Amino acid sequence: MSRYWSTLVHGLTPYVPGEQPKLANLVKLNTNENPYGPSPKALEAMRAEVGDSLRLYPDPNADRLKAAVAACHGVQPAQVFVGNGSDEVLAHTFQALLKHEKPLLFPDITYSFYPVYCGLYGVDYRTVPLTENFEICVDDYMQPNGGIIFPNPNAPTGCPLPLAEIERLLEANADSVVVIDEAYIDFGGESAVALVDRYPQLLVIHTLSKSRSLAGLRVGYAIGHADLIDALNRVKDSFNSYPLDRFAIAGAAAAMEDRAYFDETCLKVVATRSRLVGELETLGFEVLPSAANFIFARHALHGGAELTAKLRERSIIVRHFKNPARIAPFMRITVGTDEQCEVLISALKEILATPV
Numbered sequence: 229m230s231r232y233w234s235t236l237v238h239g240l241t242p243y244v245p246g247e248q249p250k251l252a253n254l255v256k257l258n259t260n261e262n263p264y265g266p267s268p269k270a271l272e273a274m275r276a277e278v279g280d281s282l283r284l285y286p287d288p289n290a291d292r293l294k295a296a297v298a299a300c301h302g303v304q305p306a307q308v309f310v311g312n313g314s315d316e317v318l319a320h321t322f323q324a325l326l327k328h329e330k331p332l333l334f335p336d337i338t339y340s341f342y343p344v345y346c347g348l349y350g351v352d353y354r355t356v357p358l359t360e361n362f363e364i365c366v367d368d369y370m371q372p373n374g375g376i377i378f379p380n381p382n383a384p385t386g387c388p389l390p391l392a393e394i395e396r397l398l399e400a401n402a403d404s405v406v407v408i409d410e411a412y413i414d415f416g417g418e419s420a421v422a423l424v425d426r427y428p429q430l431l432v433i434h435t436l437s438k439s440r441s442l443a444g445l446r447v448g449y450a451i452g453h454a455d456l457i458d459a460l461n462r463v464k465d466s467f468n469s470y471p472l473d474r475f476a477i478a479g480a481a482a483a484m485e486d487r488a489y490f491d492e493t494c495l496k497v498v499a500t501r502s503r504l505v506g507e508l509e510t511l512g513f514e515v516l517p518s519a520a521n522f523i524f525a526r527h528a529l530h531g532g533a534e535l536t537a538k539l540r541e542r543s544i545i546v547r548h549f550k551n552p553a554r555i556a557p558f559m560r561i562t563v564g565t566d567e568q569c570e571v572l573i574s575a576l577k578e579i580l581a582t583p584v
């Protein structure tokens with residue numbers, strides 16, 4: 229009964245996540261999940277949490293997890309904020325740090341949750357077009373702004389921005405917060421965490437959903453100057469004191485500590501990505517340079533919607549974005565296992581060989 233809705237709710241345009249089909253035997257390459265399971269040590273740590281202690285609230289500050297994140301990145305725990313998925317960390321960031329008089333800047337082609345948070349929190353924003361090659365050009369962000377946010381590598385293009393370019397932006401932009409959403413950084417980019425001690429306006433956001441294969445656990449974190457972290461804590465403690473449950477704190481901390489498993493699985497994804505790119509190029513696809521666990525590819529003769537639908541008939545799910553029109557020719561394909569990518573390639577060979 230929408231007459232009971234607030235004006236705010238009437239005006240919202242919610243984010244639409246990639247589908248999670250409830251069918252078996254799909255080759256699911258649509259939401260950038262990691263094809264390798266979480267660290268066995270993370271699973272063990274979560275199993276150990278099943279017990280009587282669940283009657284008690286978890287640590288509201290998740291100190292054990294903050295310590296693990298801080299150790300992993302060589303920063304202080306006071307420079308770390310943790311939340312229920314990086315989407316929640318992002319949401320608090322929009323409210324705490326990016327809502328100002330001047331507009332927030334982000335690319336015209338990027339993570340589509342950003343405009344949704346602007347709608348929810350009443351943040352004024354302006355989009356900055358990617359270049360012809362679908363790249364971020366930092367000079368385009370050197371204009372009056374209330375904040376800047378983009379993913380590196382960008383989504384859904386997968387294109388990385390060199391750290392020197394981010395530093396050039398930080399040098400030119402001292403008066404508002406610059407947020408780098410590094411959801412995919414572990415698959416090849418250069419992390420801006422290296423710059424947080426030198427730039428108090430820099431906030432770097434990570435997730436355990438992709439490179440640590442814990443999308444189902446919902447854990448993300450931000451690293452930045454303690455003053456920025458304080459702002460996020462003020463919003464969090466005005467919203468939900470316990471965003472991370474006991475399983476999330478234990479499992480995420482163990483995952484951060486299992487460096488060997490993390491390195492091994494990231495390398496496997498990167499190796500499969502380069503094979504996949506090679507095979508797609510042989511089939512006549514143009515693939516944007518990717519430093520992520522997905523690739524963005526278009527075919528000269530077949531549209532993105534058409535190919536996505538034909539793959540779906542063969543139980544292979546990839547992601548297609550109709551808007552903006554500039555990216556409609558592309559498919560975004562998550563890098564799966566070698567076997568999954570082979571299934572995809574043989575299906576594409578069949579589809580491309582069939583006369584229209």
Ligand SMILES: *Cc1c(COP(=O)(O)O)cnc(C)c1O
Pocket residue numbers: 312313314315316339379383409411434435436437443446447448
């Ligand atoms: C997947 C993704 C996130 C969200 O990650 P969660 O931690 O699962 O909420 C944030 N930003 C970008 C660019 C992503 O692709």
